[in-house]
Amino acid sequence: MNDVWAFFSFSDPTVRIVSLGTVFLAMSASVVGTFAFLRKRALVGDAIAHAILPGIAIAFMLSGTKNPIVLMMGALISGWLATWAMEYITEKTKLSNDTAVALVLSVFFGIGIMLLTHIQHSGTGNQSGLDQYLFGKAAGMTEQDLWTYSVVALLLLTVVISLYKELKVYSFNPDFAAVSGLPVKAIRRILNLVTVLAIAIGIQSVGVVLMAALLITPAAAARAWTSSLKIMLFLAALIGGISGLSGSLISYLSPAMPTGPWIVMTLSIITLLSLFFAPRGGALSRLLKQRRHSQKILNENLLKVFYKLSVERKLEKSGLNVAELLAERAINKSDFAAAIKRLKRKNWLLAEGKKLKLSSIGLVEARRVVRLHRLWEMYLSQRLNLKEDHIHPNAESMEHIISPELEALLLKELDFPTQDPHNSPIPYSN
Amino acid sequence: MKNQTALEVHNLTASYQRKPVLWEIDFKVPSGHLIGILGPNGSGKTTLLRNIMNLMEADSGYVKIFGKDLDEVRSRLSYVPQRESVDWNFPASVREVVEMGRYRPGNLLRRLKSSDKQKVKASLEKVGMLAYADRQISELSGGQQQRVFIARSLAQEADIYLMDEPFVGVDAATEEAILSILSGLRDEGKTVLIVHHDLQSAYQYFDWMILLNTRLIAAGPKEAVFNSTHLREAYGGKLNLLSKLGEIIAREQFPLREPDFKEKEGSGDE
Structure with missing residues (x-):
């Protein structure tokens, strides 16, 4: 319990850096990922995350440093290249979009792993840090990293808020946006750019393998609770932030625990609970x-x-x-x-x-049910020409479903019959 | 205003995944009419619409709207896509979708003005959906969804409307409501082009027709277009030679036009 207090007092600068950094990047990924989720591009995020690896490796090989800004430039370039490659393949070849995504993911990731292995065997002094991008290692965050991430997170937020209306129409109906004269190409590029950016900073804590979860699951959980895009973005950010915080808390409490996988675990639990308890369409x-x-x-x-x-x-x-x-x-x-x-x-x-x-009100209700049953039998035998022995079971279920509006229509169409097909009287309320 | 040329399609040839879908389509449409674009399945109706709106690039030919390139007159054009082309589970209310009709290059990055919101309400009222303004779009019936799309289009206050199958999957009341709105637009001198596949109702709905089957069969006032000769030509025997040629072009990756051909005077399709 004391450890929990120590964590939340944020007096330890490492705790402060790691937890703040993790929260920022989880929130950025969640907000940007909401649009990927709505545009049904969940796997594109996964592919970009994997495709970022060779960029990081090449940036390291060329510069020889682990400076986050340098590595992120590399990440941006290869993420951008991957986005472009997926769009190009889908547009110019007969391959379907999911094939393009799978192709880009595996080819880029393969190259990344190859380069990473090469770096590890080349014996450069500080090479050991690079494999953290594979599975994430939030604990290694420095103050410089934190600054970079906060600036990026702020940038993403500004972009999403100021372009909110355009992103909305572009995600819902891109053709309509294009015909309306909105700069859809620019909107798409900006959205791609912020997605790549969010992924590039996100892999620091969860790694390329789990990045897709950080992008998509907050949106999926948020969608279960709301049908308003504004609230959904806010909820996704909140859920992402909470997961980031609890991930860093867990790995602080027991240092053997990795942050990234715990972020994803928390996210998964929140998502499952959301899907179960959601007011509309939830399992409960x-x-x-x-x-x-x-x-x-x-x-x-x-x-x-x-x-x-x-x-x-x-x-x-x-x-x-x-x-x-x-x-x-x-x-x-x-x-x-x-x-x-x-x-x-x-x-x-x-x-x-x-x-x-x-009782007298019970009688009114009972009459209603019997009336609906017999009216429906009437309808079935008159309009659908069903045989007499087939109509009872059907009416048995319909009597519970027919609304007052439907009853009115039914009465009008059948012209207020007095007897059902079995010659039983149809009870009206008066 | 009436009977000025609203739309000119000049020698348009277009292909979809390299398979030619439209050959040398050439016609002019006067303003102030309700125009049906008719033809059997796969006859290129939607492709024609997409080309008019520059959503795809033509192999040759050009499109002029009120004598100008699309980019100069975008604000005078409104598009109603097929209802099924969007995800109706998208988190948005009826009002929000209709507001999209007021999103313009002019108000990029800015919020809508109250005059925009008034227009949105007026459009909702015209299609009888004002009572549903705050309803989630996922809860709408097919007919209501179509009304929302029409309202969004009305909110654009355009002069030429392009609609892709607005009558598909809607109830009788909605069909009637849409038709009366469209006739109202025509009476105001607007031009309405509608992709439509149901021949039964076509004669009653439209006063002008464009009959397609990969090539243009006929375009003109419905009395001149809607006759058995034209319909047999469009719906009857397949154009065997032309479609065989198209298949070869797609399979062998022939260019549909030689590189220096491009007839793009003024270039309406760049």
């Missing part, structure tokens, strides 16, 4: 919805049973008992009890001693 909300539907179906089926027994067969004016109800329709005991409870709570059923009876 789907489950709840399904449960609500099955409860509604059971409620309405029970009301139908009450209607049939008490109104149509005029059994027991004073009410029905459980055995009579279960005899009419087989429902498992616990579901049955729960449904009865719900109907009582809605005041649709009234208890009289051990017996149950429809």
Whole structure:
């Protein structure tokens, strides 16, 4: 616990540099990656990250230093080259876009690994630092690195904020943007440039192999929570930042733990939780919805049973008992009890001693369900010419789905029939 | 304004992945008409539209809009892409999409003015979608999506509208609404070109027609174009010789035009 305090007090300058740097670069990657995500270019980011490796190696071989600005220039040039190569291959050959991406990724990465191996065997004094770009090593961040990253992060943010409107229309509908006279070529180049930049600084902490996760997963998690691009960008940055911070915290607490993989682990957990708990379309909300539907179906089926027994067969004016109800329709005991409870709570059923009876509002509701069932049967037999023995099961499910608007349409189209195809009366509310 | 030449396509030849799709298309369209671009599947309707808007480069020929190159008159042109060409899961509201109609080179890097926002609301009202302004576009029906696209186009306040299959996959009410909006535009003297594949409704919708099948079959007032001779020519027997030649060109990588051919007077397609 003390260690956690020590971390968050940021009194140790190394902690300060590493955690701030990591947060900045994770946030930059998340914001820029949101556009890659929306343009369905997830793998392009992966390819660029891999393609940056030869640039770094060549920059090192030519300059002999590990100065972050020099290495980043190399990274930018080869990342840019890779972007251009992917676009060129897609446009000028018959190869599909995913082939172009795979091709560029493997060729550039292969060259990068080759150069890296060469450097490692050439015995230059400070060569050992370069393989950190493969898997990332945030702990090695210097103050100079931090400055570079903050400037780059600020630059990216400025670009995204000032070009927000253009980036939005370009990501949604590039052809429309082009016809409107917007400078789409320039927008694309700027977007490519900031993507390469964000990746070039990001690989410092997570490495080329895991970089795609840092670009894409924050956007995927953010999308689960919102349908507004502005909020999505903000959330993606927040999620990226939190992951960056917790990655550096974990590797501070146990120095054997690598930062990069832990950033990606945190991100994955946040994303999984988001996909599960998201209010719209999340797995949990789907489950709840399904449960609500099955409860509604059971409620309405029970009301139908009450209607049939008490109104149509005029059994027991004073009410029905459980055995009579279960005899009419087989429902498992616990579901049955729960449904009865719900109907009582809605005041649709009234208890009289051990017996149950429809209330007046329950009767209205029961009539509605029976009416929809019989109307739909009518529709099926009249409009679809289905045989009599085929229409009941279909109506059995449709009666729960038909909305009041659809009911009105149905009534109009069938011209208010009084009997269903089995000659049972259709109950109207008045 | 009416019957001035709105659009001129001159000897346009274009290919898609080296396979020629349009051969020597040449016609002029007067302003103030509702014009259907008709033809069977794969007859080059969309390619023609994309060439008019300079979204792809022609092999030869040029396009003039109100006698000028596209770049000089962009603000007078509006494009409604096919509904399926975008991802409707994109995080945006109806209002935001229609606002895109007000994004112009003139307001690059700047926020929209309140006059822009007024125009956006007016366009939404015209297509009957004002009540849905804050709705997420992912929640719209096909017909509503198409209305949003039309509203975005109206917000551009153009003089010539190019629409790619606006009637596909929409409900009857939307079809009628779109048609009445388009007739309204025509009555204001605007020119509306529509790629359309349904011959059944074409005669009723349009007053001018461009009938294509890789080459131009006919262009003119619908009474002159819509007859059995032209339709048989467009939809009947395949143009065997021409399409065989096209296949050879694509397969053998022949240049479609010799290098010094380029007929680009004024160059509307650079």
